Amino acid sequence: MTHNIILPKLSDAMHQATMKGWLKSIGETLMKGEAIAEVETGSVIMPIMSTVEGIIKEFLIKEDEVVSIGTTIAIVVENEKKEILSENIKTNDNIIGEGEKDNVDFQDLDKRVTICNRDDYIFVTKEIDYEGILAKKKNCNNDGDENITSNDIIMYAVIMALKDIPEINCLNNVVYESINLAFCVNTEAVSHYPVLPIASAKNINLLSSETKRIIHAIRNGKLEEVNFNQPTFTIYNLGADGMNSFFILPSTETCCLSFTSPISKPIVTDNNEVVVGKLLKFCLSSNQKNINSTMCAAFLNRLSEIINND
Template identity: 25%
Template sequence: MAKIISMPKLSDTMEEGTVVKWNKKIGDKVSEGDILAEIETDKATQDFEIDVNGILLFIGVKEGEKTRVDDVLAIIGKEGENINHLISKSKKQKEKKEEEKKDDRIFISPLAKKMAKSRGIFINDIKGSGEYGRIVKRDIESYERKKSKKDLESKSHSTMRKSIAKHLTFSKFSAPHYYLFSKICVDELIDLRKNLNEKLSYEEKISFNDIIIKAVALSLKKHPDMNVSWDEEKVLYHSNIHIGVAVAVKDGLIVPVIRNADKKSLLQISKDIKDKISRSKLKKIQPEEIENSTFTVSNLGMYGIESFTSIINTPNSSILSVGSIMRIPIVKNSEIKIGNIMKITLSCDHRIIDGVIGSKYIDSLIKFLEDPIRILL
């Protein structure tokens, strides 16, 4: 008997998925354990492993197209089996879902509804001019006229971009942000990195970000009241220190996690970051590798950004923004000298981290980075 294969929920926040590639075509034999398709979620591109045997009889989503979780992805059955009833049923269910989604709290006349459906118009974009805000025929016609006057190119939001927008909007408007700004003299940090890299191969080179992440983790160890998450009933203290590293990828941002960063050497952190950044950009990183961070670091210094603020990556309660290293005049030992200065910004959730707690944390971080040999001890 033929079986409907639905779009799987491949992450805890996934609402829809995009079929990047089909590894089978209609008429192919499939066996349990085969990778049927590659699916892009809101977090990564993953292989979808099939758990049935049979013949691929129907493909419900073309490559490059997306559909919601639980919608029909494919149908697998016996060769020559009649599946018209299943296809018809799936189409009706999908149409019903779309109808319910469009009609939710929206008043519209039957004629206007028919016009919108036949012309592919999303009625949530239309403001009704009828009684009680009801959408009527003239509203559909007016919307089409305005739309035809616009000479704009458009591109649908990717699944990842929509997820990022939803997550950051929730964070910004649920967690009251405040920001702590500071400067760090990194002369000794530069010297330490240079000395370390002289002893390492090209593939093993340590970056400034690697050292910063280690210092961030060690500072969290000294200040466990920073390694926390907000809960409506209690404060959640994390026993482990997992540092999220913001990485720019096509269509958005992804945050791979360096687990137990306080316990890892600089070389281990460096290798871990290189591997995860590489796989993040190829969309091959797994969901569990971008979950459960306790603190996040965002570094735009390599792009020449002097300083900036970041939105907290909830359920974290803080995020560190790292700017570029600048050579500027500084006062040292009562003399004006040229020094290397790096600006940092700590964004905190004021519900759980007060200014004094955040300031003490920054003080520890500065001490590690201005006297970086302490990181290696």
């Protein structure tokens, strides 16, 4: 069986794009969610992610050719190799508890079991004062109008931190100028990872309204209204699932930032007084070869500064 890979709509204003180059070769195996090509639209270069898995049979578009949305750009032949399936692992079993075994079996969204070694991943954690988020939330919500949520504040702070530490904004080991922010939306059946394209161009109000629109569309089954292509960074709000001591392996080839619900802990103030404060635990995980723990730590430190000081 053959499958067509088409040029998706990567932004609301996009009508066409220029092919900048292929990232794979004919005859190579292509995984679902893997970048196959790069295109330029609106002076921004973005990857095209495969929605299918198989062997690349043919490229239909040449480099520097202008392509319209919906055009078939490549043909993929279904791989006859059988996938290993498991009925015993739940969709969110790619969440790993601290202190668990090094070799971990985890399952991605299409029920395929992947074996990974935990040593292949970098996990860097940091606790950030929740009061900074609450203060920014209060400042944003004028006249008691509760439109901006704590999650909005965190997402916007992440975008600002990615601007300052752009090396973290990468896909398949390629750093991108455009920030395409994926975030998790859970339904009763499955977890979805919609993407906010060119998120750095949105102010916090637009970011908030667009996020709410996407969540509403997904939970009402209107997936055709949602973009799932080309994430360059992923956020997972574990606090929404009631978790406070777990982190997540990236389910896409991006860095993944997970964070918990607020945890009450004793903290020391600037006056050396011990008080009970609320902290969020953030964990940045990555399997990108060009990212090391120093970069991850720098990102989390910058995120903390943005939340509490900027």
